[in-house]
Amino acid sequence: MEVTYAECSHCGTISPQDRWTTGNPQACPECQSSRDSIPWPPAELSELAALVLAFDQKSAHYSPVTCVFTSSLLESLLEHQVYMMAMMDMDYNDAGLLADLLLESYQGRTRLIHLYKRVGYSSLADDASHAGCPRFPADWDQIANARNDVIHGKPEAAKAITPDLIRRAVSDAFTVFSYVHNAYNIESHRYKSATPNTRVSDEGKKRLAKWSQSASLDSEETHDGGA
Ligand SMILES: [Zn+2]
Secondary structure (H helix, E strand, O other), rough: OOOOOOEOOOOOEEEEEHHOOOOOOOOOOOOOOOOOOEOOHHHHHHHHHHHHHHHOOOOOOOOHHHHHHHHHHHHHHHHHHHHHHHHHHHOHHHHHHHHHHHHHOOOOOOHHHHHHHHOOOHHHHHHHHHHHOOOOHHHHHHHHHHHHHHHHHOHHHOOOOOOOHHHHHHHHHHHHHHHHHHHHHHHHHHHHHHHOOOOOOOOHHHHHHHHHHHHHHOOOOOOOOOO
16 A cells, blocks of 8 residues: 555645645645645654554464554544544644643543544544545454454454555554544634634634543543443
């Protein structure tokens, strides 16, 4: 899988690299700005993806190793996205500490997926379908369950994890999370242009305060099940 993405420094849209115009500098397919672009996902995550995709498929350790690393990758992508959604329309100085606390109390895949629905407009499963990847949630469940077995000392339980599944999950994750990033980014832009003088909406502050209160209640749920 060789698809790489870049985030436009001007409008914040993430587009596959092959949609940027050729030439130097390249122009964003969304806003046509030729300002700098930032590679997406962040380097540590694209390196993790490259490591997983290049892992020796003939290795006896293929399934246990790739399910653990792929789980880390997908969870990090989700965490980045939820953070962006929680911070939407808000300034780090005003809301950053609260958002940090919120994410700290929602660690783990199941809680993050729960938080995603709470801070966003719909569930991750629905958004994955809209992004054209309806199998992604089930694929991720399978990988996450295998990962849980592996870290609890049952590596043989991961043998259903195949290179096809790993490749599809990584590719779908990039498709889904770039799609969702762009959806919320556009929403954020619309909001900002509608309220040019307001850095942080009162409504936004209220929402964040409410989430952080309920986060402590949600911390009681500790199981890691499906989406
Ligand atoms: Zn742009």
